[in-house]
Amino acid sequence: MHSQRKFSICTAMLLLVALATAFLPIRAQTPSTYQATLAIRLDQPGAVINRNLYGQFAEHLGRLIYEGLWVGEGSPIPNTRGLRNDVVAALKELHVPLLRWPGGCFADEYHWRDGIGPRDKRPRRPNASWGGVDTNAFGTHEFLDLCEMLGADAYINGNVGSGTPQEMMDWIEYMTSDADSELANLRRSNGREKPWKIPYFAVGNETWGCGGNMRPEYYADVYRRYATFIKNHSGNRIQKLAAGGYDNNYNWTEVLMAQAAKQMDGLSLHYYTLPTGKWEKKGSATQFDEKEWHSTLLRALRIDEYIQKHSAIMDKYDPEKRVGLMVDEWGTWYDSEPGRDMGALYQQNSLRDAIVAGISLNIFNQHADRVRMANIAQMVNVLQAMILTDKDKVVLTPTYHVFRMYRVHQGATLIPIELKSPEYKLGDAAVPALNVSSSRDAEGRLHLSVVNLNATRTAEITTTFSGGTFKNVTGEVLTAGAVNAINTFDQPNAVRPQPFSAAKLQGSQLTLSIPAKSVVVLELK
Ligand code: AHR
Numbered sequence: 001m002h003s004q005r006k007f008s009i010c011t012a013m014l015l016l017v018a019l020a021t022a023f024l025p026i027r028a029q030t031p032s033t034y035q036a037t038l039a040i041r042l043d044q045p046g047a048v049i050n051r052n053l054y055g056q057f058a059e060h061l062g063r064l065i066y067e068g069l070w071v072g073e074g075s076p077i078p079n080t081r082g083l084r085n086d087v088v089a090a091l092k093e094l095h096v097p098l099l100r101w102p103g104g105c106f107a108d109e110y111h112w113r114d115g116i117g118p119r120d121k122r123p124r125r126p127n128a129s130w131g132g133v134d135t136n137a138f139g140t141h142e143f144l145d146l147c148e149m150l151g152a153d154a155y156i157n158g159n160v161g162s163g164t165p166q167e168m169m170d171w172i173e174y175m176t177s178d179a180d181s182e183l184a185n186l187r188r189s190n191g192r193e194k195p196w197k198i199p200y201f202a203v204g205n206e207t208w209g210c211g212g213n214m215r216p217e218y219y220a221d222v223y224r225r226y227a228t229f230i231k232n233h234s235g236n237r238i239q240k241l242a243a244g245g246y247d248n249n250y251n252w253t254e255v256l257m258a259q260a261a262k263q264m265d266g267l268s269l270h271y272y273t274l275p276t277g278k279w280e281k282k283g284s285a286t287q288f289d290e291k292e293w294h295s296t297l298l299r300a301l302r303i304d305e306y307i308q309k310h311s312a313i314m315d316k317y318d319p320e321k322r323v324g325l326m327v328d329e330w331g332t333w334y335d336s337e338p339g340r341d342m343g344a345l346y347q348q349n350s351l352r353d354a355i356v357a358g359i360s361l362n363i364f365n366q367h368a369d370r371v372r373m374a375n376i377a378q379m380v381n382v383l384q385a386m387i388l389t390d391k392d393k394v395v396l397t398p399t400y401h402v403f404r405m406y407r408v409h410q411g412a413t414l415i416p417i418e419l420k421s422p423e424y425k426l427g428d429a430a431v432p433a434l435n436v437s438s439s440r441d442a443e444g445r446l447h448l449s450v451v452n453l454n455a456t457r458t459a460e461i462t463t464t465f466s467g468g469t470f471k472n473v474t475g476e477v478l479t480a481g482a483v484n485a486i487n488t489f490d491q492p493n494a495v496r497p498q499p500f501s502a503a504k505l506q507g508s509q510l511t512l513s514i515p516a517k518s519v520v521v522l523e524l525k
Helices: 002-029 085-092 105-109 140-150 165-176 182-189 216-228 250-263 290-317 351-366 398-409
Strands: 033-041 055-057 098-101 153-158 200-203 239-246 266-273 324-332 371-377 387-390 393-396 417-420 423-426 429-432 434-440 446-452 458-466 473-478 503-506 509-514 518-524
Touching (some): 033 434, 055 324, 085 140, 085 387, 085 393, 098 140, 098 200, 098 371, 140 153, 140 165, 153 165, 165 182, 216 239, 216 250, 239 324, 250 290, 266 371, 290 324, 290 429, 324 351, 351 371, 351 398, 351 434, 351 446, 351 518, 398 434, 398 446, 417 434, 446 458, 446 509, 473 503, 509 518
Parallel strands (some): 033 458, 055 098, 055 371, 098 153, 153 200, 239 266, 266 324, 324 371
Antiparallel strands (some): 033 417, 387 393, 423 429, 434 446, 446 518, 458 509, 473 518
């Protein structure tokens, strides 16, 4: 018995050695680190990064407005004037600069008069875009109260698809006029004496699709007509936004810019990242391998090319870059979880989403000269959300943490970089292994956000500066053991930022060891 056991231990050890030897050549071909260089050009400061690149989007869809934000004054969930305290407190940490509402597709079926006055008298209407019935308990006053709580600018998306210029014009007067007029007095009688400031107003949403199935030539004229009736009252100054195209729909941008650029302050662009690129089978939010990790990041990176090409068209008609490119819907979109209401667009959020957020925000920063606004879709419980709720419980997603880490870029000056990094290859597909952006704030601090897309290898980066030196570096890193790591109500801190200590500053050289599949944000003083 004893000698038999000894024999089997020996056999097992021999087997282990044989296995390890068999895998050695593979390990040698795929070392656990790769080298990159980064030059930071402090001597060539770029455009100011508009804080609105860090904007959010809240549509009447699924459990975003009702439950995610609004629980009502009588709810046992602690709230302030009906808005849940836990969610608002978490959002305040993000310094949300701007909030878009009420849609999306819902905007083109929304009639603002349904959402004012005593709540028990407001009509219940079917939500034709996303299903269910909307009680209209959350309307103009509730939305603008939320914006004030968050310190966020309001971006209202007007109804073109099923609304009139008169309805749009009246809504703006109701919200922004200080006159002794019927609509301003109606607002006062509904409890708001002072007018609100509304800095952004859009004329329809996706007017090529759910917003009216229009041709660009037709919408250009519709836009010009409606935009004429967006009036400035009592010192309010509205930036007028036209509904733009999607992905590589360059013709939409060409026609809108040719025919209506003079009447607009911004033109939108929508881009969603689908792991497979196919709407009929997008891919799972949590069940994926390295191949789908790679294909998702490859697709997320495409927004760079789309922004460049839409911007080039805009440059032809607007070389001074007066009109902003507003990426007012972006983010990941997965298949709905089995057993969930498909119309609710609820999805889990993993480390992969954090990487997509880091990449996308870096790209927006790099295009700060033309991109003046971006709104992730969407804020709570819908698509690539910051926060998930389950009745009274909340969990912060990996994407939330990226927005919290990146808030330092808001309003800072873009600092150009020169990055030399190898590709991250999988099969026939390749993406740059690193994605970086950098900015300098008013106090002279430099912020560097570095994303390592490689799922298995650490990036060893040698960084040099021209035009400045720093004495001190600190940072945070967001990563996890698995590419599909998630936060749940039971384990809310599985993916959360940790202090970053793998940065060494010696004279004018900084060396960084950026872990595989991570987002790192550094501050240099
Ligand atoms: O964000 C979800 C939907 O996606 C929006 O309502 C619409 O504008 C887009 O197609």
